Amino acid sequence: MSQVDLPAADAVASAAKRILDSIKDDPQFAEFRAASLEYSDDWQCFTGFPVVAQWNLEADAAPLFEEGLRALALKAAVFEATRDDEAAEVAIAVPVDEMTHAMLAQSQLLARIAARTGAVIIHQTDQEHTDYRANGYTHNCYRLAWGEPPARYWLDHEEVNRRRAVLAGLYESIGMGRSGREHSLDFAGASA
Template identity: 75%
Template sequence: MPVQMPSPEQVAEGASQILEQIKADIEYDAFRTASLNYSDDWQCFTGFPVVSEWKLEQDAAPLFEEGLRALALKASVHALTGDDRAAEIAIAVPVDEMTHAMLAQAQLLHRIADVHKIAIIHQTDQEHTDYTADSYTARCYRAAWGEPPARYWLDHDEVTRRRAHLASLYESIGMGRSGREHSLTFEAVA
């Protein structure tokens, strides 16, 4: 039986409190720093690059805030429903990509979550990146913090269009399947 989703206002209230708890935690600064320093491994070909004129140095901090808000929304839905699948609400691709950088800081994030009894929800085979500006997620976000920044909260159809454009550019330099394979040959070091 499908779970009855809580109202956007209920989710917003919980998400705002969760976000405040995370930011007030003694380990928050270390978590933020570690997440933003993850940049040497941020070579995703289809997540961050869908943002127009993406620049890691300029976009990382605001996108971190959006990732944190996304995790807070998901945690709030989970707190209200107790259901992991229901909590996997639709998230925009660039925001989801940032949550991966945050989740990579496992020990810090888990300690923060444990202290505040917050369920951090993310399972790749259950995630939804089909976010739209009129979705349940968008309504919850608006109720909590106002309009989601369109630079990062891109509609799924627009992400699909941009990914197709990127794929053709990658293909032109020998990168197949958007970076999942390539035809480049590297010379062996003697």
Template identity: 65%
Template sequence: MTATELPTAELVGCRAAEILVAIEGDSEFPAFEAATLEYSSDWQCFTGFPTIERWNLDTDKGPLLTEGLRAIALKAAVFALTGDERAAEVALPVPVDEMTHAMIAQPQLLARIAARTGFTLIHQTDQEHTDYIAGGYTHAAYLTAWGEPPTRYWLDKAEVDRRLAIFAAKYDSIGMNRSGREHQITFAAA
């Protein structure tokens, strides 16, 4: 991942919990939360949220917001303790990472909250790690901060890959190739 020595997971978890309290206590947090959850009409990813068993936007978006905030806080904690952006890209599960994208889509609100609360938002797609595994570094830091992560959302990489293979076969069967990244459908004029 990086040459930077990572701080202990316990130290990261404690700092992440503090960061999350500050974020949720910010005066603009209610607006940020509302805007992030409203973004739901654009959540049309074929390979992120749908890896959640019996995925339902209406019932899952609130709990996923919580998990996305925790992920952002974990990454910010690693950065605060190391100053290393690459090290801060800790392993996340695909559905939780997808939720962080919905949060980042509220740039003005999130930037103001970050400035007031003193955390640095870390996310760069080409450096992110969606190879989360229970028992790993991210899991240990999460345990310190908030207890056991909900396995509904914190899926191990091997399980995500298994579910994505199921989706790929289903998507291919209806002409949505490369898991929805291309198709050959022509739209005739009405």
């Protein structure tokens, strides 16, 4: 973790709201949103979205897109205040982080929007923190900006780990090892 002191939560909240509004006001925002949500055919992560109880891609995609935007705005606000990539990688809940990946996959659109708005979009896998906890720094910043985050998506780290263990057991029961990172299926003679 960075040695830079994190800015006050109220300052981050104010900046994050401004950044989010400028992103949404961008002329290519609708295109960016549509492209991010269209990415759904490739949303095959076994341990990100499936930790959401009764996950449903069609019902959850749009609200989770909003949460991903808010997470990116919070990170951009921390970066704006600190100019430190590592400090800006504040703790994000796993399902929200997974949605940011779908958004970041629209790299050219997001880069153009960021350039026009002046926002610096932060995300680096080896520095990210998915150990979000209620009443932690990210939660406090979020709450001051937009109110209480939806608990459906902003799951505490320990609860995510518990749910991942449940999923891992279920995946194992059908031959999917290491939560989908390997399997014992050879597909010989298998039909759809």
